[in-house]
Amino acid sequence: MPELPEVEVVRRGLETWVAGREIASAEVLHPRAVRRNTGDLADLLVGRTVVSAERRGKYLWLPLQDAGSPVEDALMAHLGMSGQLLMIEPKEPAEKHLRVRIGFADGGPELRFVDQRTFGHLLVSPLSVRPSRTVPEPIAHIAPDPFEESFDDAEFAIKIRRRQTGVKRALLDQSLISGVGNIYADEALWRARLHWARPTETLTGKKVAELLAAARSVMTEALGEGGTSFDRLYVNVNGESGYFDRSLAVYGRRDEPCPRCGAPVRRDAFMNRSSYSCPKCQPRPRNGRW
DNA sequence: AGTCGGCCCTGCGAGC
DNA sequence: TGCTCGCAGGGCCGAC
Structure with a gap:
């Protein structure tokens, strides 16, 4: 998934x-895409104007x-x-996995939610005003991402060292740090020279700082390249x-040489x-944790 | 309360 | 060619 x-x-x-832009229509083509809504999506959206686009971690x-x-x-x-969010001219034919289409009063490009595996979803919800930041209520419990x-x-260092689990x-x-998924977790751990099963309680403050710096640098570089994609699923x-x-x-380079030392990259089930x-x-590590 | 496994889906490539 | 299997970037929920 997109991270x-x-x-x-x-x-x-x-x-x-x-x-x-003011929303003029909303059509749901697959119920799973709006499964968390209590009402009809069109009733919730039509006549309202989009103010901006915000993000915390992997949520928009x-x-x-x-x-x-x-x-x-x-x-x-x-x-x-x-999931994909695409801007498409209304006259264009529906994508194979089109789940929701949202039209605008100006008749310009519509917003389409396309999602092959239907793990993604759209949800209209109240905003929750917090001292640090206003976010949608359903994600008020997730942690800020490391760019916020x-x-x-x-605080992150204290919390992660209190955990009784593996570092990956x-x-x-997402309630500890948001935005990091499987790809960037592996890449950050490699940069920080940490095994994924390293028990969090054995991490030093310095190592946690290294890991955070690694996570930030790898995600910053990825953003500079327009993101990571192995196929057409992320666009x-x-x-x-x-x-x-x-x-x-x-990531995804089993048996290929490690760019740092040349040893063949290993893949573990996790x-x-x-x-x-x-x-x-x-x-x-000895006493590694999952 | 914190931790962990199972499960929600569809499609694709590898191997037989 | 056609089947089955394993795998895919996530997160929620229930069981301990």
Whole structure:
């Protein structure tokens, strides 16, 4: 699925293409795409104007304005494993996995939610005003992502070292740090020379700082390349894919040489998916944790 | 309360 | 060619 850099690419596109436009229609083609809504999507959206495009971690949302009223709700999106938000001319034929289409009063390009695996969804929800930041209520419990002002490095270090788990599982826990998924977790761990099963309680403060710096640098570089894509499943709002997969050190590179030491990259099964690491740079710890 | 496994889906490529 | 299997970038929920 799109992780933080890919979602940020989509957010930027949405900001350009839908901010300031009034919604005129909403059509749901697959119920799973709107499964968390309590009402009819069109009833919730039509007549409201998109204010901007916001993001925390892997979640996107479009704050909605009713004429003359304060902004209290947002259309939130999570892309899941295969979701895309595309700007398409209304006359263009439907994509095979088109789930929702949202039209605008100006008759210009419509917003289409296309999602092969239907893990993603759209949800209209109230915004929750917090001292640090206003976010949609359903994601008020997830942590800031490491590019937000409100992300507190020292607090993160304390929290992760209190966990009784493996460092990769902790990195993927969106309530501890948001935005990091399987690809960037593996890449950040490789940069910080940490094995994925390293018990979090054995991490030093210095190592946690290194890991955070690695996560930030790899995601910043990926954003600069337009994100990571192995196929056509991840694209920006214009349907273009990024190139960062060419810059990955270990992810998806089983048996290829580690760019640092040349040892063949190893793949381990992990939480029903994969973990890639260098056996020399990232030795398996004794008493490793999943 | 914190931790962890199972499960929600569809499609694609590898191997037989 | 056609089947089955394993795998895919996530997160929610229930069981301990």
